[in-house]
Each structure stands twice: as structure tokens, then as C-alpha cells.
Amino acid sequence: MSNTKNTSDSQPTQQGSQDSQKTQETQESQEPQKSQTSGESRRRPRPMEVLREARAQLAELTGMTAESVSSFEQTEEGWALEVEVLELERVPDTMSLMASYEVELDADGQLTGYRRVRRYERGRSDARRSGGH
Template identity: 75%
Template structure:
């Protein structure tokens, strides 16, 4: 009976550890993108594990305008290795903050 409880505790700890690792990857990727582009991450819209690491889509404010709904936003696709170190990025979309997708 104790073995089952220990296994449950161990898997819960591993799950928390995995969640923390994912948050660390997000923080690191956002910080590295900001350092390279000079743009601060506002939102993460995609986050998934790939065979080589992680694929993250981050939205940033590229050009502030008044009113704010006219500000220019951009989506960046960021690739990292398994440890969360940035291996590449590219801008995939540029749009006004107040505009909805036309899909």
C-alpha cells in the first residue's frame, strides 16, 4: 500500500517539475526574444513540444499608437532546444491590435 502512495507522490512531483520546466522555457524564450528584437512579449499564443525542443508563438507590441487599438502588433515564431535556449525566430504576422483575423 505504501508503494502506491509513494508512486503517486512521485508522479505528482514529476508533474509539477514538468510544469515548472515549461514555465521556465516560456520565460527564457520571451527574455531571449526581447533581447534580440528589443520588443517585450505581451502574450503567448502557441506553445508545443517538438522533436528538437519547443515551438512558441509570442505576440509583441511593435509600434505603439494612439488610440491603442491602432498599435502595431506582431507574432513571432520562436524555436528553442530541449533546455529552452533559443535556436531561431521569425516574424509570422503583423497587424493592428484592434483588427480581428480574417480566417
């Protein structure tokens, strides 16, 4: 009978040990998920993700179609882009009014500011970039 008693005495200890082991396993399995989640939010977005998101955010804010990105660079604060947008559609298309916007994004790719830096007709060459002539 003492053998039975030892077994019954040890069962709660084993059960308690199993419960604490399950709790520890659950906590350990949750910890990597938490760190993965926080790691994902800290991951810098890829350049193409930034470009797509910047165009979409600028279009939503201004109501104008972003046609192209003419410059793009990573900065200490995040990202800087120059985006060409269609401001006023005209016929013929070469007379449509275009604009360049400087767009700033934070490290996560969220738009933090923009400003129009120039306006021009689509069909006109840009003297500023063609050597000043």
C-alpha cells in the same frame, strides 16, 4: 615487547587503510555531485521556465516587448512557440502595431531561431482564425 612491535607494525597498515578509506569516501561523495550536476544540465526545463526564458530572449534580441504567447508545444528538437509582440505603440492603443513571431528553442530552452509570421493592428480581428470571413 613483541606485542608493542605488532601494534606499531599494524599502525601504518591501519593508517594506510584509513587514508585509502578517506580517499574512497571523498571520491564517492564527489561522484554523486558530478552526476547531479550533469543530470541537472540534461533535465528538460519545465514549460513555465521555457515560456519565461523564450519571452526574455526574444525581447533581448528584437528590443520589442513580448506581450503574450499564443501557442506553445514541445517538439522532438525542443520547443516551438508563437509570441505576440508590440512592434509600434500608437494612440489609441487599438491602433498599435502587433506582430506574431514563431520562436524555436532547443531541448534546454535556449532560443535557436525566430521569424515574424504576421503583422496586424491590435484592434483588428484576425480573419485567418475566425473562420476566414
